[in-house]
Amino acid sequence: MPATLAIGDFSRATHLSVKTLRYYHRVGLLTPADVDADTGYRWYTADQIPTAQVIRRFRDLDMPVDHIHAVLRAPDLYTRNKLISEHLANLEQTLAQTQSAVASLRDLLAGPTAAAPVSHRRATATMTAAVTTVVDKGDFLPWYQGALAELHATIEARGMRATGPAGGLYDGELFTDERGQATVFVPTEAEIPRLGRVEPLVVPAAELAVIEHPGSTADLDRAYGTLATYVASHELRLDGPIREYYLIGRQDTADDKQWRTEVCWPIFSTGADD
Incomplete structure (x- = not known):
């Protein structure tokens, strides 16, 4: 039987705050292994740590919670990789747009250039x-x-x-x-x-x-x-x-x-x- 951790220890182990873990439970993204019926206290297993680490990295990449939910529950590796690739492509497009905007702003701040003729x-x-x-x-x-x-x-x-x-x-x-x-x-x-x-x-x-x-x-x-x-x-x-x-x-x-x-x-x- 895998070792169990109280929510505070699981929070320290995964670098996910208790507030975040409660939210993930509420939306069905990361459900505790056990919830005390009397106190409502949440318990997790050590086996859930890798899943929590994956979720954290997806969130660091701004993947929406519902997309992470779809990735974790993908029926096969192909579907999972496709969902991840689509998000990475969106990130690359956003990065390109940001780089273009930064370059445009730097050019604008550098001072006026000769305007094209009308x-x-x-x-x-x-x-x-x-x-x-x-x-x-x-x-x-x-x-x-x-x-x-x-x-x-x-x-x-x-x-x-x-x-x-x-x-x-x-x-x-x-x-x-x-x-x-x-x-x-x-x-x-x-x-x-x-x-x-x-x-x-x-x-x-x-x-x-x-x-x-x-x-x-x-x-x-x-x-x-x-x-x-x-x-x-x-x-x-x-x-x-x-x-x-x-x-x-x-x-x-x-x-x-x-x-x-x-x-x-x-x-x-x-x-x-x-």
Whole structure:
């Protein structure tokens, strides 16, 4: 029979506080070997120490309790390893996002850099295949990636081809209220038949102030800031969705240093072709 430990001794053995052990018992993650019916005092066995150590390390890696519960109760090694691998992949993605944010902040604190030039462009009406929805800002990136992949797959399946870079139309509410209408589109040579979320859309003609942002979209706000300052100072602003064109993006290369994004602000027609 394995040796038993009172909850205090088990706490010292595992470096898990008594409060934490009580919580793990309450949620069914680590159940004591015995609970005194009269006093409610918890007893653990030495055999439970390795399980407690594994739980502690998973929590050090920010794995949610319900995920740990699933790992510990996985029916086989394959399922267990898959769950762990998925969490590690999420950690790596979070780390990459943190590193990108740190690099962007260091660059910002280093002082202003030469701003990219702002130009004017008169965009003509363009036939596209598009996906449109109302999306929360926090869900935008996975929605965008899924929509863009669906567009390219549908265009290819139809035997059609893209005639220009993908783009997006984003209503002001997406920025001001963190929820608004977003459209991702790919220009096509002809009208595409509606299929699932993909539908034909004529992106209207517009006069635009344009700035090109090189690199990751993590600091795309800097391009937005420069563009907004230009439009405001020249008193050119028009209401309407912001446009983005993905000249080189994640669909072309995983190296975000090579990405090129145009941000386009609708403006009054000036008659200039610069």
